[in-house]
Every structure is written in C-alpha cells, then in structure tokens.
Amino acid sequence: MPELPEVETVMRGLSARLLGRTITHAATHRPDMRWPFPQGLAARIQGSRIGSFRRRAKYILMRLSERDGTADSVLIHLGMSGRMNIAAVGANEIPLHEHVTLHTDDGWRIGFVDPRRFGSVDLIPTAAEDQHRLLQALGPEPLGGDFNAKHLQARLAGRATPIKAALLDQSNVAGLGNIYVCEALFRASISPERLAGSLTPAEIKRLVRVAKQTLVEAIAAGGSTLRDYAQPDGELGYFQHAFRVYGRIGEPCEHCPGPPKCSGIQRIVQSGRSSFYCPRTQR
C-alpha cells in the first residue's frame, strides 16, 4: 500500500483539486470495503463543501464544512491497493474496482479504486476525529517532534520482538510500512532481526534520524510507484529508484563489493512480510 509518503502525496493531490469545492453527487457501488460503509454515506456527504484536508498516519481526513450545526470528516484509508482517480467528468460507466465516486461542482469526478478492498471509508464528526477506533491507538507521527529517541527507547525497552515488527507496529510510530522500515533499518545499519529491546541508545537515536530523513526524501519524490500506486493526477512518484535494499535481492548494497565476495542483499520473511537487508552491514 501506500505508506506515509504516498498517502501524503495523494492527500496533497486531492487538496489541490478539491479544496473549497462542493460535492454535487456521491455514490457507493457496493456496501463495504474492509468494513461496511456507514449508513447513508453518499447521501450524507452530497451537497457538502470540502473545507480542508489532514493526514494522520496512513489515513486521509477530508473535512466537510458545517451542516446543521455539526461538521463531519470523511476518513479514508487506501489499504494495500487503493488509488484515487481524478478525471474530468466523462463516460458514465464505473471503472473496474471503483467503489466510491464523487462529483464536484466544477466538473471533476473522483473515483476511489481499490481492487483488494483492504481500504476503507468512514464518516465521523470532525471534532472527534482522533477518538475514532482506527485513530485512537496510533503512536506519534514519525515526522513530528513527538517521535524522538526518548519515545522510541521507552516503547522498545524490554521488547522481545524483532525491531522490524516493532517499527511496523502503528502504536509505536504511525505511518511507517514495509518499504520504509526496510530502508530506514538499512540506513541505520541495524539488522531487522535484532530484538527491539536490544538496541542501544545510540542506535535508537540513529534510527529515528534516518527514518525521518527517508520519509522526507520520499515525500519530496512524490512517493514510490510500484504496481498500482499513482497520484490522483496520474503522476508517478519516483522514490522507488532511490530504494537501497527494498526489492533488490542479490545486488550489492552501496557499502559492499557484492558477489562473490559478499552475497548481497537478502530477503527474509518476518511475521509474514518480506524484509530486505544486507547481512554484512546491518548488525
């Protein structure tokens, strides 16, 4: 899925096109994705003006202007394969795997496409956004000041789980996914198999620094384009060209001579997910 940099990029794309527009028509094309859509979703957002956008972890919050004394936010998660298509209003047929469609007063059609349907859409009161069950247990934003060595140290202390899994745990830090955890661990020269509680203060400090750095660079690149991710306007992110270990099995890492002197980047499976790392430089 889209991890934090991709979600941030999608949110910026939506914001550029939709801010201040009115939703003239909304429709759902099935009753659910990861979870059932809230009752009357389409009818409840139809006629609303889009006031602002916010990202929290890998969630997008589209805030609607006040109606009948309360303001609601549309909570969107892109799951693994979710995409937002923005196009000029054209043919009437619904593209394959488009589950929600919005139309704006200035003639744009926004389609939420998600083949695997791990994504979700909910409608919640803006005033209670962070109390939502999906947001309530999230850890700090990785790019915020609250994600620092002291915080991470406290969260990792005594933990017997691999650091890889600890960083994917959204209650420790919210927004890192498989790619950026692999990349951050490489940059910090820490093996994904190290037990979380065994990291030294110096390593934790380094990890926090390079994780932020990786995300900042990825956002600047417009995210990473793998199979099916694209920005709302169809632009492709290009951070995938900057991957140092992700998907690069057998290649030498940037510090190593590579085969035959060194077997290069390896792939292992940890809690069902691929970890890519260099066993020689990551200890």
Add this chain to the structure above:
DNA sequence: CAAGAATCCTGTCAGC
C-alpha cells in the same frame, strides 16, 4: 500480556 499466524481480496508474475 506479548508474539506470531491467519485472515480479508484481487492481480500479476515466474516457473513448469
């Protein structure tokens, strides 16, 4: 409680 596995779903690609 904590850690790991199973689960939801579809598409794509490698190998035979």
Add this chain to the structure above:
DNA sequence: TGCTGACAGGATTCTT
C-alpha cells in the same frame, strides 16, 4: 497457451 503457487504497499483478529 494455460495452470499453479508465491507474493504484493496493511492492519485487525485469532491462537499459542
């Protein structure tokens, strides 16, 4: 070509 199995950016829920 067509079939099969592995794998994919996530995160909850179920087992041990």
